[in-house]
Amino acid sequence: MLLDLTFDHLGVAVPDLDRAVSFYEQFFGYRMLSERFDDPTQRARVCFVGTGRPGDLVIEIVAPLGEDSPVGKMLSKGTAAYHACYSVADIEQALDVARAQGCVLVAPPVPAVAFGGRRIAWFYTPTRQLIELVEQ
Amino acid sequence: MLLDLTFDHLGVAVPDLDRAVSFYEQFFGYRMLSERFDDPTQRARVCFVGTGRPGDLVIEIVAPLGEDSPVGKMLSKGTAAYHACYSVADIEQALDVARAQGCVLVAPPVPAVAFGGRRIAWFYTPTRQLIELVEQ
Numbered sequence: 141m142l143l144d145l146t147f148d149h150l151g152v153a154v155p156d157l158d159r160a161v162s163f164y165e166q167f168f169g170y171r172m173l174s175e176r177f178d179d180p181t182q183r184a185r186v187c188f189v190g191t192g193r194p195g196d197l198v199i200e201i202v203a204p205l206g207e208d209s210p211v212g213k214m215l216s217k218g219t220a221a222y223h224a225c226y227s228v229a230d231i232e233q234a235l236d237v238a239r240a241q242g243c244v245l246v247a248p249p250v251p252a253v254a255f256g257g258r259r260i261a262w263f264y265t266p267t268r269q270l271i272e273l274v275e276q
Numbered sequence: 277m278l279l280d281l282t283f284d285h286l287g288v289a290v291p292d293l294d295r296a297v298s299f300y301e302q303f304f305g306y307r308m309l310s311e312r313f314d315d316p317t318q319r320a321r322v323c324f325v326g327t328g329r330p331g332d333l334v335i336e337i338v339a340p341l342g343e344d345s346p347v348g349k350m351l352s353k354g355t356a357a358y359h360a361c362y363s364v365a366d367i368e369q370a371l372d373v374a375r376a377q378g379c380v381l382v383a384p385p386v387p388a389v390a391f392g393g394r395r396i397a398w399f400y401t402p403t404r405q406l407i408e409l410v411e412q
Contacts, residue, residue: 145305147332147333152405154405163377163378163401163402167374167379168281168362169281195331196283197360217353237303238303241299241302242299265299265303266299269288269290
């Protein structure tokens with residue numbers, strides 16, 4: 141079966157949120173599309189940036205929050221662009237399909253601060269790409 | 277100064293091009309938007325996939341071509357989503373601005389098979405994101 145997945149944003153891991161926001165403003169002409177959120181569940185500090193034009197790429201800049209953040213582990217591997225996020229109507233169904241396709245679940249659905257409490261989940265594709273799902 | 281950068285595609289490194297194309301078709305409902313290209317300059321085998329709907333995300337799936345491919349080095353670090361590509365009118369000017377912003381040039385402009393000979397260049401941002409530029 142085919143899911144109706146809508147690309148939502150590209151996640152970029154950075155060591156310093158403010159420095160990265162500043163760079164995206166100055167080089168790409170992006171602006172902040174959200175406030176800065178602290179998400180203790182994800183152990184991440186995040187901010188969405190982009191042009192704000194409909195349909196344009198939205199980048200979620202993600203910095204570690206605390207010592208044992210998964211984002212910190214990404215950065216220690218030298219990984220900057222680290223996830224692509226898609227929105228989906230039924231997140232459990234999407235994860236079932238992902239598993240059937242050989243994906244590896246990283247984290248089951250939990251509410252996320254940056255999405256107003258909408259649930260997010262994480263998995264790796266068989267080709268090792270990190271995918272985030274957010275329920276619509 | 278601000279450049280007029282247009283987001284073009286997201287590059288995803290994979291060990292096996294055909295297996296990845298098949299996964300993107302089956303899970304995301306994507307289709308091939310190009311043929312498979314071998315680019316000896318980039319030492320990469322690439323294919324563009326997506327929904328084909330205007331404005332939707334285009335993913336460039338990139339597999340190593342040969343033993344000493346830069347894509348192979350990315351994969352050995354566990355990096356899958358590895359570059360974001362923007363198109364720009366004047367690629368030399370954009371690189372000048374990038375350098376002035378503290379970016380590190382990885383590769384100067386060279387013609388690229390996957391873009392019909394249009395030139396591409398690579399740099400790292402100060403926050404370690406790998407960016408590709410393609411001239412319009």
